[in-house]
Amino acid sequence: MSRPVAEWLERFETAVTAPTKADWKSVFSEECYWRDLLAFTWDIVTIEGQAAIAAMVLQQSARIGAGGFTPAEGTLPMSDDTQGWFTFNTATARCRAHVQLRDGRAHVLLTAMVELIGHEEIGGSRRPDGIAHRAEKGRRTWLDQREETARTLGHSVEPYCLIVGGGQNGLMLAARLKRLGVPTLVIDALERPGDCWRVRYRSLYLHDPIFLDHFPYLPFPDHWPLYTSKDKIADWLEIYARAMEIDFWGSTLCTAAQYDEKTGEWTVTAKRGDETLMLRPKQLVLATGLAGAKHVPHIRGAENFAGRQYHSADHGSGAGMADKRCLVIGSNNSAHDICVDLWEHDAQVTMIQRSPTIVVRADTMREGAKTLYYAQPGADIDLADLMFAAAPFRPRLASEKGFTDYLRQVDAAFYKRLADSGFQLWHGEDETGFFMAYYRRAAGYYIDVGGSELIASGEIPVQHGEIDEIVADGLCMADGTFLPADVIVYATGYRPMHEWVSLLISPEVAGKVGPCWGLGSGTAGDPGPWEGELRNMWKPTAQQGLWFQGGNLMQSRFHSLHLALQLKARMETLPTPVYRAAGAAG
């Protein structure tokens, strides 16, 4: 650790351990952000400004008992005269931290819990023996134990934690809870782990390069392709569930859940095949993905359409669509991918774009991603995740605008061709582009994997504006254009995730908890007030015992740790004093 950072660390330690006497102006710069992942707040928050930071530390310091601030060992990236890594403990946990200085004061501070003291994950030096080398009557083998768990968990033995949704989100969390010894059951409406991917359209591939996509504990082999087919990632989910010994019930539909505040227990109704079971976990995690039910806008006359019409979720493949006149309503990822798939199968495809769309080229993103620490051979993924987390959302606004400028420059010819073809391009209402659109509403963009060229070259014509009516043989646009059609695909997105709460639990609880995802940016689809972190994700919600686990593979990998730590701490009844700013709700 460089001397300036070490000197700052001393000042920080002094302030944190005696907050009533602290001179925060000497520790944090005017504009400052403290992003805390559980360490100080038992919450996922970014606290902005000296005053708010002072208030937080004043409230939390004694409850948390932070100490042992120590420069990190070894040579780490993001370490120089203006930034560095350190570790510390609280009364309950080991933590890692990174600070970025401006004029010797913290501009951005990240503090992150990584491990509970005395309740560590098994693994590494805590690896179990598996067997005792002595004869012993009544000894049970690994298989005996697995069979017993399969027989009893969810029946005579209640899981402490029930995860609804066995996609990558549910499985990664379950893997972490397994290593923490938290009895967990994962249920999923589909039969096998990975089916959530298998049911999607045949041509789907992951948009993120593989080095961002690793699951905890079991990295992909290094010949794994850079971009993974949905069927291959599906197989990986199944492999992962098995390797991690995750207790998974497929073909099991969660139909209702009710929380008893007195007992602190959920009663969850689950239909498993013909059986209806009542599960009584203490903690309920919804890992049903960012998307709720399919959203199909009501369009006048849709019921009169004589052809085939379906939601994008029901698109399997363009096979058999040759020469069919296909209208795809929407202009985001699914819309583009389905347009390409239909075109590849010789359909006559028209895209109906209802609003401007952010487009980024996958190949450009790939080049950018290659420079990330994640992509370096032998990268420490846990460290990489922390490095990524060291950029809170608010200061990212400026850098994302910069990234937009960069894209405009390197892909100028591409954007010009696309715009010239009539496609309505933008970079978001404040020009923060793709990443912010993802964090704000997880929609509104296309990661170009080939569709834009078809549009730019006129292979796929684009119609704009509002739709007036659907008739038996086509669709009338508001401007009077008639589009004849054999097939209409609604690539119109999904209902919001938190509607599941309303459906499964109650509208009251849904109202109390509020929306999930989004930053409160005040832009369309992401109403304020500013939250600074993704709403309700991986952190305590207004409903005790209810949690949300979701996001892309990167987020799911990283934040499943934080959710797992919170659940384990509660199971062990460790103190978990969640910080609530004065005047805040909840």
Next chain:
Amino acid sequence: MSRPVAEWLERFETAVTAPTKADWKSVFSEECYWRDLLAFTWDIVTIEGQAAIAAMVLQQSARIGAGGFTPAEGTLPMSDDTQGWFTFNTATARCRAHVQLRDGRAHVLLTAMVELIGHEEIGGSRRPDGIAHRAEKGRRTWLDQREETARTLGHSVEPYCLIVGGGQNGLMLAARLKRLGVPTLVIDALERPGDCWRVRYRSLYLHDPIFLDHFPYLPFPDHWPLYTSKDKIADWLEIYARAMEIDFWGSTLCTAAQYDEKTGEWTVTAKRGDETLMLRPKQLVLATGLAGAKHVPHIRGAENFAGRQYHSADHGSGAGMADKRCLVIGSNNSAHDICVDLWEHDAQVTMIQRSPTIVVRADTMREGAKTLYYAQPGADIDLADLMFAAAPFRPRLASEKGFTDYLRQVDAAFYKRLADSGFQLWHGEDETGFFMAYYRRAAGYYIDVGGSELIASGEIPVQHGEIDEIVADGLCMADGTFLPADVIVYATGYRPMHEWVSLLISPEVAGKVGPCWGLGSGTAGDPGPWEGELRNMWKPTAQQGLWFQGGNLMQSRFHSLHLALQLKARMETLPTPVYRAAGAAG
């Protein structure tokens, strides 16, 4: 690299590149061993002595074209003033090497091929993209390709390589061949990968700690237990086959194989369910394990036994054996494990020991193994395997005797108690103990995981000597002792591996190829002449196109690379001049 080693390397390079003028006495010490894994000899050999080394280099040097001798980069273990690592190339391959000096000359040299130039494995920087980011009619997804392979391989498309046996040996080799682009089919008589473990007795666990057991490319997660149950390793085989996309046919019995010298092609008859298929691979690998068919010695009167008698391979579990009088014939691993299992299920067990047995305590082995580089956090497994390989078998005789002395000392009390109970202990006829017994005949020992204590304490009595006769209600020993019995278990081992050759191919080919495994030590069960490496394993045999892949997990991992490189080189018709010492057969 230290100066003395660097100076030696210069002398070595000079000698190797101009062998007619070489002064080998200045390069190798009087007693010297050059272990070569394909690099110079396209064989797995240890060449002993200056004269033999000179002869080998003289024959191979020009054919191989070795050059580019360079000290290895970085700080590696086993590097000091007397030893060090270097790399070199041949015309076809990249190689790694390690030398151990005595008085400035090589006492032991290891040279090992690691990669074919221009035919490298995919992986790392050669990772495929998986998808091209452009629309393309007729494009096939990952699933399309997998489905096509499943449909065609072994039917309209012949595998270049057919592996008979889908245990860890077959799967590891198949995984390597997959990354090398060698079309390979694995067939196994049992239904699923891992079934070879699932059918074994319920209480079986791996005897090697997990850090020795990693499969190539997909390390076990670090919470994996130190000792793995056979059912868990079975699951891993299934996981591995899937993750590596190995083309595996279960429930497929190989019944015959014939080689056509003219076409260089095998005709292999395989029964897959009700179908009989003819496969025509160029290369046939037997990966059926070290064991052949069950060996049950003929004992007079066995047909008159009124109770249950079965081979150890058919022992599932001791459940239901309470109070049964069980005789277990044999005193090696299986015999002990089955005795323990029966005792744990309250049977009355007697072991019949027919010859002295090497016993090592698993817990002592574990402590020893912990000091290996393999066990260190973050160990590079490829390097660890090379470090292990840097000890050829002949010089290991002395160190194994030393290990015997060490065991006698640290486990003196244990051995005394066991011997006092009447159990016939030894450390092999030349006191080289467990490891050499494994390499010589893969039998003759017990890795104590609890059985010895039952014997020492008298819980399991031991009878010695020859068996005279089996009668309806028991067994008569040659000394006249009568042992009443309800159950007789024959833990009497297996027929030798190479009998498969006789059964599947022909007695002529079996005779030509000769036995597999064993070093030619001249000790019982391992007839001479001295071979210095394991006979016929992972290397060219006297039958073109016939190969043997086997051994424990460590060996299988390491040597599957060598076998894969040989097969790939032949598929690519690279020159593979196998060294044959003057006067040697074949």
